[in-house]
Amino acid sequence: MTDHLEPDRATREEWNRLVAGYLDDWLDGATEMDAHAGDLDQATLERLRRPPQEGGRDPEDVLADLDTAGQAGILHPSGGHLSYIPNAGLYSAALGEFLAAGLNRYTGIAGAAPGFSAIEHGVVDWMTSLFDLGPSASGLLLSGGSMANFTGVVTARTTVLGDDFGKGKIYLTGHTHHSVSKSARLAGIRSDQIVKVPVDENRRLDTVALREMIAADRAAGDRPFLIVASAGTTDTGSVDDLHAVADVAAEEEVWLHVDGAYGGFFILTDRGKKRLDGIHRADSIAVDPHKGLSLPFGVGTLLVKEESALVDAHLGRGAYLRDEDQYMGIRDIASLGPELSRPFRGLSVWLPLQLHGVAPFRDALDRSLDLAEHAYQRLAGMPRIEKVWYPDLSIVAFRFEDDEIGRKAMERVNSGRRVHLSPTMIEDRFVLRIAVLNRRTTREHVDHAIDLIAETLG
Ligand SMILES: Cc1ncc(COP(=O)(O)O)c(C=O)c1O
Numbered sequence: 001m002t003d004h005l006e007p008d009r010a011t012r013e014e015w016n017r018l019v020a021g022y023l024d025d026w027l028d029g030a031t032e033m034d035a036h037a038g039d040l041d042q043a044t045l046e047r048l049r050r051p052p053q054e055g056g057r058d059p060e061d062v063l064a065d066l067d068t069a070g071q072a073g074i075l076h077p078s079g080g081h082l083s084y085i086p087n088a089g090l091y092s093a094a095l096g097e098f099l100a101a102g103l104n105r106y107t108g109i110a111g112a113a114p115g116f117s118a119i120e121h122g123v124v125d126w127m128t129s130l131f132d133l134g135p136s137a138s139g140l141l142l143s144g145g146s147m148a149n150f151t152g153v154v155t156a157r158t159t160v161l162g163d164d165f166g167k168g169k170i171y172l173t174g175h176t177h178h179s180v181s182k183s184a185r186l187a188g189i190r191s192d193q194i195v196k197v198p199v200d201e202n203r204r205l206d207t208v209a210l211r212e213m214i215a216a217d218r219a220a221g222d223r224p225f226l227i228v229a230s231a232g233t234t235d236t237g238s239v240d241d242l243h244a245v246a247d248v249a250a251e252e253e254v255w256l257h258v259d260g261a262y263g264g265f266f267i268l269t270d271r272g273k274k275r276l277d278g279i280h281r282a283d284s285i286a287v288d289p290h291k292g293l294s295l296p297f298g299v300g301t302l303l304v305k306e307e308s309a310l311v312d313a314h315l316g317r318g319a320y321l322r323d324e325d326q327y328m329g330i331r332d333i334a335s336l337g338p339e340l341s342r343p344f345r346g347l348s349v350w351l352p353l354q355l356h357g358v359a360p361f362r363d364a365l366d367r368s369l370d371l372a373e374h375a376y377q378r379l380a381g382m383p384r385i386e387k388v389w390y391p392d393l394s395i396v397a398f399r400f401e402d403d404e405i406g407r408k409a410m411e412r413v414n415s416g417r418r419v420h421l422s423p424t425m426i427e428d429r430f431v432l433r434i435a436v437l438n439r440r441t442t443r444e445h446v447d448h449a450i451d452l453i454a455e456t457l458g
Helices: 009-028 043-046 059-069 091-101 115-131 146-162 178-188 208-221 242-252 264-268 270-275 307-315 345-356 360-382 401-415 442-455
Strands: 137-144 168-173 194-199 221-231 254-258 282-287 299-304 385-388 397-398 423-426 429-435
Touching: 009 059, 009 091, 009 385, 043 059, 059 264, 115 137, 115 299, 115 345, 137 146, 137 307, 137 345, 146 168, 146 178, 146 254, 146 299, 146 307, 168 178, 178 194, 194 208, 208 221, 208 242, 221 242, 221 442, 242 254, 242 397, 254 264, 264 270, 264 282, 264 299, 264 360, 270 360, 299 307, 360 385, 360 397, 360 429, 360 442, 397 423, 401 423, 401 429, 401 442, 429 442
Parallel strands: 168 194, 168 221, 221 254, 254 282
Antiparallel strands: 137 299, 282 299, 385 397, 397 429, 423 429
16 A cells, blocks of 8 residues: 655655755745744635645645745745844755754753754854854754743743742843743743833943842842843843843843844854953843744754853653763763753754855854945934934934824835834834844835834925
């Protein structure tokens, strides 16, 4: 009997041809692609949700469904994507994911695939060296920034407080990504254990207030254990004064986690390195290849200064597992984080770094910094724009004299679909952002958005 789950070589070649051809057509159009594809009607959405049939379908029909499904929403590969945190995706990383899934080797336990585990550790070692985290540093690849922040919070909680964390306190700001508060909740920390520290006029964590709040909490019998600083906030791309925050963390013997999910990889550039000065003093850092390195969604990283902290927080034991949690000096990745079975994420980072080298990633990040600077220079001189914050990295945030005109400007830009912007609220005011991180973004995309804003302002 033929096993339909085991396609023969001719069938595999045919499927590969169809899938690769479809993707090639899509990628050939990426540079010119609009940033928003519009909407699908209700009937189409319902058709796309229908359950599978007993028998398989023609692959071309299946791809046609996929094509229909893709004709809606934000098109991340487009250089016009200037909203949220852009991410173009990377063909070489897609090949890495294809290979990882096709080879289907298990990388949770080092002994199961020692060579592959070494490759993944090598990618993490490269990152710990970028951030100069020292000889005991380690880390692991997770699904994204949220899981990296979560794993950081759990590690801090276990290291500083052990099992008794009912009086623990976390310090963050109103600009800290919401995944940190969510992580705290998932880690069993109540909302009254999360302290919001004010920011200064540059939207950076106010370390004077931080010191006072920690002192007040200690006096009340609470146990401060974690400060979360941002190396690139989602709203405005701001980088906290990392040395000043690290000084407080050191004096208070509190864990310092830096959320660099968006901004961390700017460390590759000279300008970014200066702006992230002090990040090496963090106990843990979240940094996302699926943001700063342009990888497809699904790869974030948590780095830590002391590997033992990760192991103490995550080591699990089962009769069905070996006693050792390493093989020939290679640590089991499963003992560093929450996952036991996991995809071989290291391949989708390693393959692009091997095929392209590091330099093109640095160049792409440098271009994003240049374009943000260009956007800032243009916006700063425009009438009816009340305030433009100087971009610490590659997000330019700006506020209008009147929120309504700001909303109209955004609608004007987004209705054209060539570029796409998303807003935020700061101190109850409407703030628009131009977020540059997609390597396909050109000066023309940025100018197009700003021209439409200028037209709306009159
Ligand atoms: C600063 C920051 N931290 C964390 C996250 C969460 O990352 P993810 O969406 O990969 O879970 C984001 C997402 O945009 C972010 O910008």
